Amino acid sequence: MAERTKIIIENLSKKFGSVEAISSLSATFDACAFTVILGPSGCGKSTLLHVIAGLETASAGKIFFEDREVQNLPARERGCAMVFQDYALYPHMNVEDNIGYALKLAKVPKTERRERIGRVAEVTGLQSVLERRPSQLSGGQRQRVAIARAIVREPRVLLFDEPFSNLDAQLRHDMRRELAELHQRIGATSVFVTHDQIEAMTMADKILVISNGRIEQFGTPDEVYHAPESTFVAGFIGSPPMNLINGTGDGGAFKLRDGTVLSECGWNGHVVLGIRPESVRVDRQGAVALKVRYCEKLGSHSIISAELADGQPMRLTTPLGSSAEPSSEIRVNFPAKQLHWFDSESGKVIPRRSNGIES
Amino acid sequence: MLALILMFFYIPVFLAFFWSFFLERPFGGGSEFVGLQNFRRVLSDQEFWRAMWRTLLFMVLAPGTAIGVSLVLALAADRGIRLSHPARNIIIWPKAIAGASIGLVFVFIFNPHLGLFAPLNDLFPGLWNPRIDGTDAYLMLLVAQVWNGIPFNFIILLSGLQSIPDSLAKAAAMDGAGPWRRIIDIQIPLLTPQLFLTFVLEFVGSVVEAFGLIDTMTEGGPGGATTLLVYKIYVDGFKAYDLSGAATQTALLMTAVAIMVALQFRLEKRVKYER
């Protein structure tokens, strides 16, 4: 079992020339936790991971592993291991040598090396392919070799950069489960980068959502899903994501531009109303009229894309079987408890308590 | 393409082998089959063995140095040492100069009275004089050949290094390998196809291209010190009109080169891998 190592990041910045990939980011990743960094392409996820690993140097700020300051140490002195998106297996070495390379460099005696390779090969189900070259493996096996290579050193910190993005859906699902189990077993502090929110939601102890090199939210999957702190998080998480509707709070009601009232509202002025597609209730007596654009039937449920009275799009999911004809009108209710309110300028959430509805 | 290769390579080679079994009269007048007599004559000739030895030494030293230097330059350029861009341009120049004119340039550079070594010679008379000293002449030829080969090798090796995914170096760094270890354990093994290509080309070049250099720089002298087998064949065949002897030596040279290349191919097979 690896030493318990918590990762503390303080005001970390990384610039590439004039491009600021990470700007003044601070966060603490708990020891032995599985932290997922989630964000759209180009938001600085890989950069953050590389800076933690020591493959890139930070432009400013500090990184601590427990109480050891590491931002100036070279990669090999930090005790991290990393799994790369394209696996980065050494093509000229067989699986055994790939896994054992780090041990060889660390001058671990040959017998112990073989034993440790054997142990991780068993954990990752690779015993039968130890003699093969990476080019003779399937995608899933290569992925396992990459993971085996990372864990064989029993690192304090395990870093993953979108390791499953080259796998097909089924394999991805299996690997998610395998990795989650493996994490339980080895208990290294793990940081996992992805832009796949399903991976994030299913595997994470905590999710760090970033956009443009800044933290949008850092919380448990539940918090990120049920209490998004910004329109960015709300619109990024969930499939389909939360509906964000622009309108005005006026005399206790939330109105669209054309005056249609959608719900109660404790705020005056421009606000953004957020509601999850699955929170919208279809109801013949509903207060809000929607014009259906089209309906995707997915078996377990259907997703209806519709338009509000002033033309803003919104989506809702309905249970099995119910569907709606394009161009027809349906009526829905917005349950007050399921509404999220955001400042239309900053995109930040307006705390529930202060909007007066709930109390 | 195939026809051209056939016409300009296989047929002459075949003819060389064919002729090596005949005695050709220098001024025409038919030829007669003599079996292995030509070979017996050539192989017992001290001059042949000296030229062969010089050739083999040249075949090892020239490609070895040219590729070694190119490899160091390519590794440096690949590491992103800021020299990279200027270096790429400066180093490609010599390729624009044909082999023969490079020879002329080197004759000047190495001229004991006018060239780069003139000041040294002023200090230590007789230190450098390729016109008189056979070793100096051989070295000069070697340097010219190496110089000539560097740009091409550099480009091939650099492009090979650049095609190695960045993440492999990163993975090795995470595994605890410093820059040196990464070169030895990752970069060079993955560069095998390019190294092999440059070795074979350099090898053949050290036999074939060397002719142009010898002809312009030393004409085989002084005292035969730079008479490689190619040049000896030319002298024997076209100056001394010993056509059968030339053909026989050609056949022997071809065999030597073929054996060396075949050995390299075997080596390459053993280290082969798929990316």
Ligand SMILES: Nc1ncnc2c1ncn2[C@@H]1O[C@H](COP(=O)(O)OP(=O)(O)OP(=O)(O)O)[C@@H](O)[C@H]1O
């Ligand atoms: N070596 C570099 N030189 C210059 N800019 C870079 C470099 N590496 C990354 N960047 C820039 O930094 C930003 C963040 O890149 P990063 O690779 O961290 O994104 P990412 O979140 O991992 O994206 P993806 O999901 O596509 O992998 C991007 O705008 C990118 O163009």
Ligand SMILES: [Mg+2]
């Ligand atoms: Mg990335």
